[in-house]
Amino acid sequence: MSDPAVVAADEPELEQIVTGKQDKPRSLGSDAWHELRRKPTFLISLILILIVVAMALFPGLFTHVSPTAADLNHARGGPSAQAWFGYDVQGSDVYARAIYGTRASLLVGVFATLGTVLIGGIVGIVAGFYGRWTDSLLARFADIFAGMPFVLGAIVIMLTLNAPGSNPGETRILSQVVFSIAVLSWPVAMRIMRAATLVAKQQDYVKAARGLGAGPLRIIFRHLLPNTVAPVMVYATIALGANIGAEATLAYLGIGLRPPVVSWGVMISDARDYVAAAPHILLFPAAFVSVTVLAFVMLGDAVRDAFDPKSR
Amino acid sequence: MSAHDTVYDGSSGEFVPPQELAAAATEPLLQVLGLQVEFHTRDGVAKVLNGVSYHVDAGETVAVLGESGSGKSVTAQAIMGILDTPPAFVTGGSVKFKGEELLTATAERRRMVRGEGIAMIFQDALSALNPVFTVGFQIAEQLRGRRGLSRAEAKKGAIELLEQVKIPNAAGRFGEYPHQFSGGMRQRAMIAMSLALDPEVLIADEPTTALDVTVQAQIMDLLAEIQRERNMGMVLITHDLGVVAEVADRIAVMYAGRIVESGDARSIYAEPGHPYTIALLESLPRLDLKGQQLNTIKGLPPNLTDIPPGCPFNPRCRMAQDICREQVPESVALADGRSSACHFAGELMQRA
Amino acid sequence: MPEAILEVRDLVKHFPVQVGVLFKRTIGHVKAVDGVSFDLARGETLGVVGESGCGKSTLAQVLMRLEKATSGTVRFEGRDIFGLAGQELRRLRRDIQIVLQDPYTSLNPRMTVGDLVGEPFEIHPDVAPKGERRRKVQELLDVVGLNPEHINRYPHQFSGGQRQRIGIARALALRPKVIICDEPVSALDVSVQAQVMNLLDTLQAEFDLSYVFIAHDLSVVRHLSDRVAVMYLGKVVEIGTDEQIYEHPTHPYTQALLSAVPVPDPELRGRREVIRLTGDVPSPVNPPSGCRFRTRCWKARDVCAQEEPALVDRLGHPSACHFAEEHPHVAVG
Numbered sequence: 001m002s003d004p005a006v007v008a009a010d011e012p013e014l015e016q017i018v019t020g021k022q023d024k025p026r027s028l029g030s031d032a033w034h035e036l037r038r039k040p041t042f043l044i045s046l047i048l049i050l051i052v053v054a055m056a057l058f059p060g061l062f063t064h065v066s067p068t069a070a071d072l073n074h075a076r077g078g079p080s081a082q083a084w085f086g087y088d089v090q091g092s093d094v095y096a097r098a099i100y101g102t103r104a105s106l107l108v109g110v111f112a113t114l115g116t117v118l119i120g121g122i123v124g125i126v127a128g129f130y131g132r133w134t135d136s137l138l139a140r141f142a143d144i145f146a147g148m149p150f151v152l153g154a155i156v157i158m159l160t161l162n163a164p165g166s167n168p169g170e171t172r173i174l175s176q177v178v179f180s181i182a183v184l185s186w187p188v189a190m191r192i193m194r195a196a197t198l199v200a201k202q203q204d205y206v207k208a209a210r211g212l213g214a215g216p217l218r219i220i221f222r223h224l225l226p227n228t229v230a231p232v233m234v235y236a237t238i239a240l241g242a243n244i245g246a247e248a249t250l251a252y253l254g255i256g257l258r259p260p261v262v263s264w265g266v267m268i269s270d271a272r273d274y275v276a277a278a279p280h281i282l283l284f285p286a287a288f289v290s291v292t293v294l295a296f297v298m299l300g301d302a303v304r305d306a307f308d309p310k311s312r
Numbered sequence: 313m314s315a316h317d318t319v320y321d322g323s324s325g326e327f328v329p330p331q332e333l334a335a336a337a338t339e340p341l342l343q344v345l346g347l348q349v350e351f352h353t354r355d356g357v358a359k360v361l362n363g364v365s366y367h368v369d370a371g372e373t374v375a376v377l378g379e380s381g382s383g384k385s386v387t388a389q390a391i392m393g394i395l396d397t398p399p400a401f402v403t404g405g406s407v408k409f410k411g412e413e414l415l416t417a418t419a420e421r422r423r424m425v426r427g428e429g430i431a432m433i434f435q436d437a438l439s440a441l442n443p444v445f446t447v448g449f450q451i452a453e454q455l456r457g458r459r460g461l462s463r464a465e466a467k468k469g470a471i472e473l474l475e476q477v478k479i480p481n482a483a484g485r486f487g488e489y490p491h492q493f494s495g496g497m498r499q500r501a502m503i504a505m506s507l508a509l510d511p512e513v514l515i516a517d518e519p520t521t522a523l524d525v526t527v528q529a530q531i532m533d534l535l536a537e538i539q540r541e542r543n544m545g546m547v548l549i550t551h552d553l554g555v556v557a558e559v560a561d562r563i564a565v566m567y568a569g570r571i572v573e574s575g576d577a578r579s580i581y582a583e584p585g586h587p588y589t590i591a592l593l594e595s596l597p598r599l600d601l602k603g604q605q606l607n608t609i610k611g612l613p614p615n616l617t618d619i620p621p622g623c624p625f626n627p628r629c630r631m632a633q634d635i636c637r638e639q640v641p642e643s644v645a646l647a648d649g650r651s652s653a654c655h656f657a658g659e660l661m662q663r664a
Numbered sequence: 665m666p667e668a669i670l671e672v673r674d675l676v677k678h679f680p681v682q683v684g685v686l687f688k689r690t691i692g693h694v695k696a697v698d699g700v701s702f703d704l705a706r707g708e709t710l711g712v713v714g715e716s717g718c719g720k721s722t723l724a725q726v727l728m729r730l731e732k733a734t735s736g737t738v739r740f741e742g743r744d745i746f747g748l749a750g751q752e753l754r755r756l757r758r759d760i761q762i763v764l765q766d767p768y769t770s771l772n773p774r775m776t777v778g779d780l781v782g783e784p785f786e787i788h789p790d791v792a793p794k795g796e797r798r799r800k801v802q803e804l805l806d807v808v809g810l811n812p813e814h815i816n817r818y819p820h821q822f823s824g825g826q827r828q829r830i831g832i833a834r835a836l837a838l839r840p841k842v843i844i845c846d847e848p849v850s851a852l853d854v855s856v857q858a859q860v861m862n863l864l865d866t867l868q869a870e871f872d873l874s875y876v877f878i879a880h881d882l883s884v885v886r887h888l889s890d891r892v893a894v895m896y897l898g899k900v901v902e903i904g905t906d907e908q909i910y911e912h913p914t915h916p917y918t919q920a921l922l923s924a925v926p927v928p929d930p931e932l933r934g935r936r937e938v939i940r941l942t943g944d945v946p947s948p949v950n951p952p953s954g955c956r957f958r959t960r961c962w963k964a965r966d967v968c969a970q971e972e973p974a975l976v977d978r979l980g981h982p983s984a985c986h987f988a989e990e991h992p993h994v995a996v997g
Contacts, residue, residue, distance in 0.1 A: 035354070204770035208834065211728050212784050213757035222783075226774035379853035380824075494944040495716070524715035524880065526941045529924040533940065551854060554926030558933055578930045595858035597887035599910070599925050605862050606887070609855040612823050 032306040042302035048295035055102040065093045067100035067262050076278040085284040089270060094284050097262050101285065104263035105292075108177050109244040115182030116243075117236050120189025125228065127190070128197025129220055139194070146187035151249065153184045158255040170261050177256050181246050185239065192235050196228035203227075234304040241296030248289050264289050339411045340367035341545045342391070342430065342513045347405035349383070349390055349569075351616075352398055358616040360386050362569040363405065368513060368545035373536075375548045375556040375577070377592075378566035381613050384549045387566075388515045391547075392432050393422045409513070427458065431511035435518035437498035441490040447501045448474070448486030454508040473504040477534060496527035500534065507538065513545040514538075520555065532559060553596055557581060565589050568614050568624035571643070575650030585652035585661050587629045623655070631656060669874050670704035670727070670842055675736035677719075677726050681949060692949050696722035698898035699736070701975075704842065709868065709875040711889030711906075713882055713921070717945050719898040720878045724846040727876065728762050729753070740842070758788060761835040765847035767827035771819040777830055778815040781805065784837035791838060804833040807870075809863060825856035832863065836871065844876045849884060861888060882925050886910055894918045897948055897956040904981030914979050914988035917957045939991075955986070963987045 036042045055062055065083075074087040085094035127138040145153075157180040162168050168176070200206065206223050214222070244264070250256025251265025252272065259266060267285035275282050349361035361383045368374045378384040389395045391407050393414065407414040409429050414422060434440045442450060451473055452466035461469060467486065474482035477500040490498055499519065506514060516535060520528035536559060539546050550556060556563060557577065564574040565586065573586035584590045594607040611628045614620055620627055626636040635655050643653045646661055654660065678693040697719040704710050714720045725731040727738060729745055738745045740760060748756055764770040771780055781801045785792045792800050802812035808829040819827055828848060835843055845864065849857040865888060867873060879885050885892060886906060893903040894917065902915040913919050920939040927936065941960045946952055952959050958968040967986055978988035 031354075203772075204764045204766055205772040207725075207730060208762065208764060208770055208831070209772075209783070210730055211757065211762045212834075212838070213754050213787050214783075218787065222775075223772050227772070379855060496944050524945075525882070525924045526715065526920060527944060528926075529938060529940060530942075532926075552926065553854065553928040557928045557930045558926045560930075581928065581930050592854060593928065595855050596928055597858070597861065597881075597883040599883045599886060599922070599927065605865065606858040608858040608862060610859075612825065612856070613853075 035306040036302060039302050041298050045295040045298035052102060052292050055099050056106045059099045062099045063096045065096040067097040079280055086280040088281045097267055098285050098288050101262045101264045101267055104257055104261055105244050105247055108247040109240045111178040112181035112243040113236050113240045116186045116189050116239055117232060120186040121193045121232055124190040124193025125197050125220060128194040142187035142190045150184050154180045154250055155255055173257055177247060177250055181243055189232055189235060192231050193228060196231050197224055200224050200227045230307040234300050237300035237303060238297050241293035245289060245293050341370050343367040343408045345406045347390055348403045349386055350401050350403050356617040359619060360569050360616055364571055366564045368547055370545050371543040373546045373548055373559055373561050375560035375563045376566060377556055377563055379551055382566040383569040384566050385517055388517055388549055392426060427509040429511060430513040431506035432515040433502050433506050433519055435521050437502040440502055443490055446487050446489055451505050451508055458509055473507055477504045495523055499531050515547045517549045568619060573652045579648060585646055585650060585657050586654045587631050588625050667706055668703040669706045669741060671739040673701050673737045675700045676734045677722050678734045694948050695898050695951060696948060700900050702893055704874055704876060706874055707872060709877050709889045711885035711892040712878045712895060713885050714895035715945055717948060718895040720895050721846055724844045724878055727844055758838040759840050760842045761840040762844045763831050763835050763848045766851055767824045770831050771827055773819055776816050776818055780830060781833045781837060788838060804837055808833045824852050825860060828860050842874045846878050850881060897951050900975055902983045908981040912990055914983040914990055915985045916961050916963055919991045
């Protein structure tokens with residue numbers, strides 16, 4: 001604002017210039033892909049994520065040591081040529097456990113994100129499309145969940161589902177963790193979807209479709225969804241990272257995954273009493289969580305920029 | 313000395329049409345010479361300006377006429393030094409304000425020239441004004457920041473400016489926000505803001521395009537009056553041939569990043585000297601004439617990443633010959649200080 | 665007058681102005697369209713001109729039944745369109761179509777041209793059997809002057825004028841009888857604008873279309889219209905043939921509007937009398953009493969504030985002014 005003459009300088013003409021006449025049909029999606037392939041942050045995050053996924057699918061490729069094999073002689077042993085990341089309290093190989101822990105952590109992240117996006121997306125598009133009292137009602141409903149502190153909400157849900165002292169099975173506890181994360185974080189996805197829907201609904205192409213006699217389902221699936229899904233996908237990539245972190249939080253608090261399941265959260269939780277004496281037990285799994293979360297956040301950023309070049 | 317066209321050879325030789333050479337002796341207020349700008353886009357390099365030259369003298373209105381994508385706004389932004397780099401790169405030419413080269417000036421010096429020397433107003437006043445500050449504050453801020461006035465003096469100055477642009481109850485509206493102003497009033501407020509530092513040149517980029525005709529007339533009157541009072545030079549960028557006819561002293565017609573024709577307003581309307589200008593005038597629906605089919609210009613403006621060889625207008629031109637597809641026409645000087653970048657400019661003028 | 669295909673009577677559309685989060689309170693109404701009546705004859709083009717906020721775009725929405733009218737009737741071929749539902753409403757969609765202003769937002773960016781122009785057939789499958797649709801779409805593209813081979817391209821690969829042609833092809837797909845054109849050329853460049861206007865002209869003859877042509881550009885409206893209605897703040901202030909409105913306008917607003925249009929001829933500079941209106945259009949939430957134009961009118965008297973002038977024949981055609989008379993200098997032609 002220090003410049004009186006330059007109150008705004010948009011480029012009305014740039015779009016005209018770029019509106020070239022290419023020979024091949026190119027959708028917005030392929031445009032975005034074209035953009036992404038040339039971004040180092042995207043490539044780095046993609047490689048990291050592919051490695052993490054490979055660890056989850058085929059842990060045997062990365063280590064021959066069993067994650068459950070324990071030799072108390074090695075307990076709390078530091079990193080060595082034999083065990084790169086050292087040994088934990090039980091004398092298990094930290095590297096092997098971190099590799100095998102990937103699967104549970106990633107499963108929680110993927111399914112919690114799927115749940116978040118599905119619940120949030122559906123509620124958001126319905127609220128945005130129908131508007132009026134439907135919107136008011138759903139928005140207030142979402143506010144109730146959004147207003148709840150995550151940790152408190154998760155403790156309440158997990159303790160309600162499992163009486164203290166009970167020992168639920170692996171699948172059961174995994175789905176409970178997924179459920180509590182999804183239930184507590186869907187309002188964010190809902191708001192993003194609702195906002196995108198409100199914008200898309202105002203566009204003339206929706207008016208034109210209504211004028212042609214298109215019903216609500218056609219308008220939602222054909223016209224709104226393809227134009228609103230991008231911001232939700234961006235959120236989903238970032239949320240995936242955050243949800244892996246949330247898994248670790250719940251495990252650390254003792255209400256999430258627990259042994260004999262191996263996950264990064266469980267490993268961090270196991271290390272809590274030995275931080276000073278044997279920091280490597282904590283640091284290595286924590287580094288796995290941090291790097292994975294960072295990779296997803298970077299991916300989300302890159303995808304967002306590619307879909308919306310104006311945000312740069 | 314003959315004019316050299318440097319548009320496509322990429323060398324940095326200057327493009328100096330004869331009439332500009334003559335004018336250089338008296339040093340125009342604002343002079344653009346052979347300006348070249350490229351946009352580096354995903355689809356390649358778009359040659360947005362390919363040697364644009366025009367000048368403005370004090371008290372004069374020069375209309376830069378062109379369709380979207382012709383480069384008329386980019387020229388203005390290059391003059392102001394507000395192009396975003398990237399994607400835009402100035403690759404050649406010069407912009408002189410009172411003889412001083414601006415393209416090579418320091419950022420600080422350019423900032424000084426903006427506002428005090430050359431100011432600009434935009435089409436969309438709503439997005440040009442900051443929505444979170446009051447209109448009065450935004451004007452007073454200029455006076456305080458750049459003129460060092462005290463708070464009270466600045467407020468007084470801002471109210472005076474609002475009165476000059478004929479905003480009723482200026483003192484009362486000082487504390488209102490842009491969204492509380494109607495479209496016409498916002499445009500007036502933006503004009504007041506651009507006048508705050510008493511510029512010598514005002515660049516008006518489509519100042520009335522977003523306004524209704526009755527309001528448009530008010531704003532054009534206001535601009536003309538202010539220009540007269542302050543003896544400002546004005547560059548009016550527009551696509552509206554009607555507005556141009558009402559206010560312009562001289563006209564520069566742009567197509568695909570070049571000035572294809574320039575000269576005084578009356579004679580260009582009476583006897584256009586470039587096929588594009590002729591076609592543009594013919595394609596206009598007229599209030600006073602009800603015709604059946606309009607004459608149209610076939611096709612579309614060229615893709616600037618791939619400008620056709622020869623004259624950029626040749627694929628759409630009714631008169632195009634082989635030479636037009638091969639050779640870029642130089643700007644030819646015609647009578648009365650006019651010029652036209654057409655191989656057949658002379659013939660066109662004789663026919664008329 | 666020939667048979668009317670569209671009869672509009674006392675059409676009113678008010679939008680409530682609401683405040684509050686969960687429980688909304690209505691604090692007023694935007695009187696966007698406030699008692700509009702006209703007939704559209706078969707094969708005719710009725711131009712609707714007015715400045716922003718005069719309600720012309722809302723009129724288009726209501727005529728398309730995209731918005732419900734607050735009161736009044738619109739009859740298409742004798743049937744009230746607000747009484748239609750289900751199959752009958754779908755049938756109406758085939759008869760009345762719309763071309764929208766903004767070629768950048770009126771086409772879904774995620775759909776190919778083939779999908780866009782073919783969508784009407786998907787919604788109304790009985791119009792064209794599945795196997796024929798692609799051919800029909802290509803025919804339509806050809807009709808509006810686009811290359812039929814570009815069927816797989818996306819809208820952002822076309823220029824503004826070409827996109828508007830895609831919009832016109834979509835509107836034509838169901839072979840409508842009436843097309844509402846809501847500022848179809850105002851976003852286009854001069855040279856492209858003429859192409860689209862010529863296209864609309866040709867299509868009208870070829871497909872026996874009736875147009876309601878809404879625009880703010882008086883020159884464009886004159887070029888295409890047989891009759892013209894001038895709107896101000898939700899009301900029609902003057903209506904008549906092209907010649908009556910442009911050469912013998914009797915309402916002061918029409919006169920001011922015509923005189924304010926810049927004429928592309930520098931020789932006329934300073935020689936034309938231009939009526940300069942002061943101020944902006946008042947808010948449609950609280951329109952002035954009596955005649956709505958009185959706050960900007962140089963002829964306003966007390967009666968104008970008290971009594972609303974009716975749109976009745978004055979000096980040969982309907983004009984809503986107590987002091988309707990021709991102004992000697994503004995007639996063009």
